[in-house]
Amino acid sequence: MDTPARDKDASLGEDIRLLGRILGDTIRDHEGEFTFDLIETIRKLAVASRRLEDVESRKSLARTLDALTDEQAVLVVRAFSYFSLLANIAEDRHHLRRQRQHRQDGMEPLASTLRGFFREAKSRGTRREDSIATLSKVHVAAVLTAHPTEVQRKSTLDAQLAIADWLARRDAPGTLSEERTAAEIELRRLIASLWQTRMLRPVKLAVRDEIENALAFFGYTFISELPALQADVEDAIAELPGDGARPQLPPVLSVGSWVGGDRDGNPFVTAETLEQAFRRQGQTAFDHYLAEVHALGAELPVSRLLARMTPALERLAETSPDRSPHRQDEPYRRALTGVYARLVATADALGLQVASRTAVGAVEPYSDPQAFAADLDIIDASLRGNNGALLADGRLRRLRSALRVFGFHLATVDLRQNSAVHEEVMVELLRGANVENDYAGAGEDVRQRILREELSSPRMLRSLFVDYSELARGELAILETAATTHRRMGAAAIRQHVISKAESVSDMLEVAVLLKEAGLVTPGEKPTSRLQIVPLFETIADLRRAPETMREWFALPEARSIVASLGGVQEVMLGYSDSNKDGGYLTSNWELYKAEVALVEVFREAGVRLRFFHGRGGTVGRGGGPSYDAILAQPPGSVQGELRLTEQGEVIASKYSNRDIGRRNLEALLAATVRATLDTAPRAEHSDYHAVMDELSATAYAAYRDLVYETPGFVDFFRATTPIREIAELNIGSRPASRKPSERIEDLRAIPWVFSWAQCRVMLPGWYGLGSAVDSFLGRRGPEGQAVLAEMWRTWPFFRAMLSNLEMLLAKADLSVAARYKDLVPDPVLADAIFSRIRTELDATVRAFFTITGSIGFLESNPALARSIRNRFPYLDPLNHLQVELLKRYRAGATEVKVKRGIHLTINGLAAGLRNSG
Template identity: 35%
Template sequence: MTGVRHSAILVRVNEPAEHPRPPRRPTRARFPAVAAEPPGPGFGRARDPLAREVRLLGALLGQVIAEQAGPELFAVVERIRRRTIALRRGDPESRFEPDVERERLAADIAALDVPDAAAVAKAFTLYFQLVNLAEERQRIRVLRTRARRARGRPIDDSVGEATARLAADHGPGALEAMVRGLRVNPVLTAHPTEARRRTLLVALRRVRRLLDGLDDPLTTPDEDADLRRRLREEITILWHTGDLRAVTPTPLDEVRSALAIFDETLFTAVPGFQRALDRALIEAGVSGGGPATSPSSPGSGVVVAGDAGRSGTRPVVAPAVLRFGSWIGADRDGHPGVTADITLHAARLQAEHVIRGYEAVAARLMQTVAARVAPERVDRALGSALARDAEELPETVRQLRRRFPEEPYRQRLGAIAERLRRTRAALTGETAPRTGGYPRPGALDAELAVVQEALAADGLSRVAWGELAELRWQVATFGFHLASLEVRQHAEVHRATLAALRSGAGPDAEVAAGVSAGEVLATFRAMARLQARFGPEACQQYVISFTASPADVIDVLELARAAATPAPFGAGVPAPMLADLPAALPSLDVVPLLESAEALAGAGALLEALLADPAYRAHLRDRGDVQEVMLGYSDSSKESGFLAANWLLYRAQEALVATARRHGITLTLFHGRGGAIGRGGGPAGRAILAQAPGSVGGRLKFTEQGEVVAAHFADRAIARRHLEQVTAAALLASTPEHEREVAEAAAGGTSTMTELAAISRTAYRALVELPGFPAFFRAATPIDLIAGLGLGSRPSSRPGTRPAGDAARARDEARPPQDDAGGEASPGPADDIASLRAIPWVFAWSQARANLPGWYGLGTALEAFTGRGGREAVDHLATLYRRWPFFASILDNAELSLAKADLGIFRRSADLATGPSATAIRATIEAEYARSVRLLLLVTGRDRLLAGHATLARAIEL
C-alpha cells in the first residue's frame, strides 16, 4: 500500500503486536471502535473540531469495517496503522528499532492474502478520503473564524484586501478602471488525474452535508444520534462502492462530470464571489456613478437600516470579471475519440444546464417577488414588456394573469422563465416552439435590467439589487454557453492534413492515429456552427499543441479557410463527416502552445515573426489586436526538470511581454498548470504574484485540471475563496508598483537563475537518459497499471506509441531477454519516456511517493552554486528568497514536494526494480533528495521542512 497518511487512522486497540489468534466478535461495550467514538451532541463547540471530527470519522469507519469485514481485519488495519505511525514520527516510546519495525510492517503486509490486502488498502483509502473531507471543512471553519475576528475588515488574500490596498495607493477611480479591465478565466480540463469516481465524489458530498449538521451548536442528542446513524449508513455504502470505474469514461461522460460541479457549486459560487467584489469596491469608495437609493414614494429615501448604501441596496458597481472555459469535449490532441459531433454535443449539454439554472432562478423569483402594483402605476418600460409578453406568449400570460392579478413582477418573471424554456429548447434541439425565446444572452440581460429599474422606482431597491443583480452576474459570466469550448490539436496533425489536401488525398486519409483529414476540417465547421447558434464566445479559441514555428499558426488559418469552402477535397468528392455541417468560416483566436525547451526559449522570436507576417497581422487587427499564447508547464517540466522548466517559462513570459509591447498589441498568457508541483501546481495566488513583470496585465487565464477541479470547486465556500484569491492576486500583479518591484528583484537574480537552471537540467537529463532508467521507472512506479485504471478517456501515450500498459502486456507475452534493471535488453517504444504524456509521468512518481518531478536537480544546482561561492553565495540566495517572489515560489513549491515525499515507501517501490543499474539509480535519487533538503533548508534558514507552515505540516501528518 502506498501513500499512507499517518495519524489516528482508525482507533487504538490493545492487542499484542504479533499476530493474535482470531478474536471473538466483541460486544458493543468491549469493542474499541465504539469506545473511541467521541460523545455527542455534535462538535460545534469543540476546542479542536478537526481532531474531534477525524476521531469521529475514524471510529465510525472502524465500526463499519468490523461490522462488514470482521474484527480480525480491523485488528490487522490497526496493527499496520500503529507501526506506520511509529516509523513516520520516530515515536520515542516505540519498543522497536526503526529497521526492525520496518521489516515487521513489511512482513505483516506480505502475509496478507489478496482479498485481505485489498480490504486493508480499501480501509486506508476510505480513511484518507474522509480525513481530506474533514480538512476541507476545517479550512472553511478557519476562514470563517478569521472573518469574524477581523470584525468587518478584509482578510488576507481576499478581494477586499486587494481593493483596499489599491484604493489607498491609486484612488477609487483608478481602482474602478482596473476592475473594469480585469478578466479572470479559469479553464476546466479532463486531464486524467482525478482517480475518484464521480459516484464517490457525490457520496462524499452527502457525508459533508451530514457533518455540517454536527457543526450546529444547537444540535440535540436525538439529532446527533440520527446524524451519526446516517454517517454509518453512508460509510457502509462507501465501503461497498468500487474505487475504480468499471469502464473507461467517454468524453461525454467527462462533460457530464464537469457539469455536476457546475450544478452543485459554480452556478451559485459565482454570484457569491461577485457580491464580495461589489461589497469590496463600494467600501473602497467606488461609486459606479449610480445613486445609492431610488426612492419613489414618501419616506422611502429615509436611511433607517444599518446596511443602507451597501451592496444589495443600490446599483451594483462590480462588473462580471469571470469567464469560464473548457477543454472537456473539445481537446482532441492525441484523442481520436473527440470528434466534431462530440464537441457539438458537449455544447448542447452545457447550454441545457446553464439555461435550466436561469429558469430555476426566474421561477423562484416569480414565487417570491409578490409586490402588488395597481395597473395605472406600472412602470412604462415594464408595461411595454408585459404587453409584448401578451402578444408573443398568449397562453402563458393568460395563466400568469389568472394566478397573479395585480402582481406585474410575478407575471413578468414568469414570462421570462417561459422564454428561457423556449430558448433552451431551440438551442438544444428539442421539439418545442422556437418563437418567444432570446436570440442572445444580451436580450435576457436587457429584460432583467427593465425589471430592476421598475422595482427600484417602486421603492424596492433591495429586491432590485439583490438576487436579480446576482442573476445578471450569472448571465454575464456564463451566457447561454456556460463555458467557452476550446479546441486543441497537435501541430503535426495540421501539417499532415494540409499535405493531404495538397496531394489530392480524400477525406478519409489518416493524418494521425484514428483521425482523418475530413474530421480535422469538420472541427472548423463545428466551431462555426456553435458560433452561429450560441455566439462567437461559445467556441473561438484554437490551441496548437507543440507549436514549433510561426507556420504552425498560419496552418490553422489555412485549414479554416479550406473548411469554409463547399468542396475542400474537390468537386464531386464525397465527405460524409462534412455533409451535415454547412461551410462557414469560424471566428478564430489561434493560440500557440509552447511547451518544449526549444519553443519556450524561442517564444519572443516566434511572436515577432508572426507579427511581421502581413496576413497574420491583419487577422489580429480583426481580433482587436489581442494575442493569446499558452505556456505548457507539464511537458516542459518532464523534458527539462523542475527548476530549468520554471526558468524557461519565466524567460518566455519576459520575451513575449517585450515583443507584444513593441508591437502595441494586448497579450494574454494562458498558463497550462496542473495540480502537482511537477506540473506547475502550488498555491495559486502566490504563483500569480510570482509571474514575470507585466505578464498579467489584468488578464489572467489558467487551467483547472483533473483532481484540482474537485479540490477547488466541490464546495461552495472553497470555490468562492479560490476565486477571490486568484482575482485578488491578478489585481495586485497588474499594478505598476508590483511590476517595478519584481523587475528590480529579478535584475539581481537573472544570472543566478540561469546558472542554477543549467546545472539542474544537466543533472535531471543525466538521470532520465541513463540506459536502465526507463526499465527502472516501469518497475519502481505503477506506470504500467495507470493506463488501465480508466481515469480518463484520453490515451496515456501520444499518437504513434502504445500505451504503457499495452506495451507491458506485449513485453510479457514476448518474454524478451532482461537487462540488469529488470527490463528489456533493447529499448522498445514504451522505453521512450518522451512519448509518455506528462500527466501519467508525474502521477506515477507521486504514487511511488518520490514526487521526483517536483524537486529533482534542485539540490545539485544549489550545492554547485554555494560550493563555489561559499557563505556569500548562500547569503545571495537567501536575499533572493526574501525579495523575489519567483525564486521564493520555486523553493517553497520544492519544499512542499519534498515534504510530501516518503523515501521509506519509495524504497519499497524501488525494490521492485532489480540489478546493479537499478541499485545505482535508486541511490542517485535518494542522494539528490537528501542534497535538496539540506541545501533548501540552508538557503531558507529553516531547521526542518515546512517549519513555517504548521497547518500544512499537520495536514501531511494526518
C-alpha cells in the same frame, strides 16, 4: 505540538476520531470482527512504526502485510483509502471553521481574499472611479481539463460532500444533543453506503463521461459562486469613496473547459463530442435559468394596485401569453411567465432537452443571450425606478449576473490539437488542390508564403472530388462543428484554438488556413478571425524560441490584421508539464519566467496586448502549488488584467467540489490577478539574479537530462519501479497515457509521468537537479554565493515561490518507502545504481533548501500542512507496502481480478492521501 496549536486543532482531532470510529464500526459490521481486528492491528503498527520510529513495529508491520491474502489485501487497502478520504473531509471542514473563527475574532482578512484586497484599497485611499477603471479590464478564467488524474468517482465525491455537510450541522452553534445524535446517525448511514460503493470504475471513461464530470462542478460551485463573487466585487467598489452609483462590471471571473474540444493525443474527441459538450452545457445553463425565472415569479407577486411600474415593464407583461385572470394586476409575474416561455422556446430551437415546466403558450425564442438580458433589464429598471431596489438586488441580480457569465453556452470550450496533426491535414489539402505536392518537405519560408497566399484567397482548398484520410476528415469536421456552434450559441462559446507543440509561425498560419476552411477566418488582404490562434510553447526549446516566433508573427501583415480583428489581443499559452518533463523542475521554471519577460517586451514593441494562458497542473512537477503565490510571482507586466489558467486532475475536486472552498479559491485567483496587474513597477531584482539562475539552470538541466534521457536502462528502471503500466490500465480518463505507442519517455504524457513518481513517493519531477545546481554553484562561489541565494529567497517572489513549492514535495518524498519499489526492478545492479543517484540528488536538494532558506524543518511557515502530512504518513505506509507486494504478485503472473483490483485501489488511496499527486 504546543498548547495553542493543540487547542485550535482540537475540533479537527475530534472530527477525525469520530469519522475513524464510524469507519471502524462499519468495517466490523460488514466484514466481521476478525477483519476489523486485522485492520486495527495494521493501523497501530503503522503509527508506531512511523511516529515512534519503532524498528520492531516496522518489521512486524511488513510481516503482517506480506502475509495477507489477495482478498484481505483489498480490504485493508479499502479501509486505509477511505480513512484518507474521511481525513480530507475533516481537514477541509476544519479550514473553513478556522476561517469563520478568525472573522468572528476580528482578525484582519488575508490579502488573498476580496475583503483583504478592498480593505487595503480603502486604506490607500483608492477612489471608486479608479477601482472601476481597473476591474473593468480584469478577467480571470479557470479552464477545466479532462486530464486523467482524478481517480475518484462522482458518486464518491457526492458522498464526501454529504458527509462534510453533516459534520458542519453536527457542530453548528446551538445544536441540540438530539440533533447531534441525528447527525451522527446520518454520518454512519453515509459511511456505510460509502463502504459498499465501488471505488473504481468498471470501464474506462468515455469523453461523454468526462463532460458529465466537469459539469458536476458547476452544480457544486460555479453557478452559484461566480455571480455571488461578481456582486461582492461591485458592492465593495460602491463602498469606496468617490462619485457615481454602484457599477455593473463585465464578468471578472469565468470558467472555461477543454472537455470535448481537446483532441491533442486523444482520438476519442470528435465533432460529435464537441457537439455533445455544448448540448449538455446548454442544458445545464437553461435548467438554471428556467428554475431561477420560475422562482423569481413566485417572489414578485407585486400588484400594480400597490406599486408603480414602468411603461416598458407593462409592455413586456402585455406580450406574455399569460392571460390568467388571477395575475392581471401582477405585471412582473406575467412578464416573467413570458420570459419563461421564451426560454423554453429558445431551448427547443437550440435542440436542448431541459427540465422545464410546460410553457403557458407559444412564443418566439430569444435570438441570443443579449435579448434575454434585455427583458431582465426591463424588470430590473422597473423595480429600481419604483422603490424596489431591495427586490432587484436579490435573485434577479444574481440571474442577470449569471447570464453575463454563462450566456447560453455555460463555459467557453477551447479547441486544441498538436501542430503535427495540422501539418498532416495541410499536406492533404494542398496536394488535393494542386497547390503544393511537397509541403511536408518545404522550408519555413516556403510554408509561410504558401499559407499567406491561401489566407488572402477566397478559394477553398477542400474539394468534393478528393478522398481525404480519416484524420483530415475528422479535423475538418470538428472545425465545422465549432463554426456552427459559434453561430448558434454565441461568440463566447468557442474563443480559442490552442496549438500544442507550437514551434514556428507556419504552425500558427496553418491553423488560420484551417479555420478559413470552416468559415471562422475571413480571407482577404486583411484577414479577420473569430477565434484566437493560441500557440502553446511547452518544451524547453519551444520556450526559448517563443519570443522570436511571436516577433516574426507580428511582422506579418496578415497576423496583425487577425490580432486587430480580435481587439488587439494575442493569447499565448505556456506549458508547465512538458517543459518540466523535458528539462526538469528548476530549468522549466526559469525558462518559463524568461520567456514571459521576453514576450512582454516583444508585445510592447508590437503594440499588442498580451494575455497569458498558463497550462499548470495539480502537482509541483506540473506547475502546481498555491495559485495566489504563483500569479504574484510572475514577471512584472506579464499579467495585464486578463489571465487564463488550467485546473487539472484531482485538484479540480479539491478546489471546487465544496462551495465554500471553491469560493475561497476563486477569490484568491481574482485578488492575485488584480494585484499582479497593478504591479508594473520594476522589482528589486539585482542584475546578477538572472545570471545566477542561468548558472543554476544550466547545471540542473544537465543533471536531469543525464539521468532521464542519457542513462542506459533508465526507462526500464522507471517502468519497473513505478506503477506506470498499471496507471495506464486504470479507468480514469479517455486519453491514452502516451501520445504514441512507444516506451519512450518523450512520448509519455506528462500527467502519468508525474503521477507515477508520486505513487512511489519519489516525486522526482518536482525537485531533481536543484541539488546538483546549488552544490556546483556554492563550490564556485562559496559563502558569497550562499548569501546571494539567501537574498534571492528573501526578496524575489519568483525564487521564493519556486523553492516554497519544492519544499512541499520534499516534505512528501520518502525514499525509505521508495526503496521498496526499487526491488521491483528485475536487474538489481541497474536498480541500485540509479536509485543511488536519486538518493544522492535528493540529499543534495534537501541540503540546498535548508542552506538557502535557513530553515531547520520543512513547512515552518505552514504548520497546518506540516501537521497534515505528518498525520497522514502512517496511513499511507501500508498502502505503499501493499502496492509493492501486489505489483510483485501481478508481475510474477498472479493476474487474478482481486490482485489487479488491489493495485488500482492502492493507486486511488495514495492519490487521495497525497492530495496533489498528479
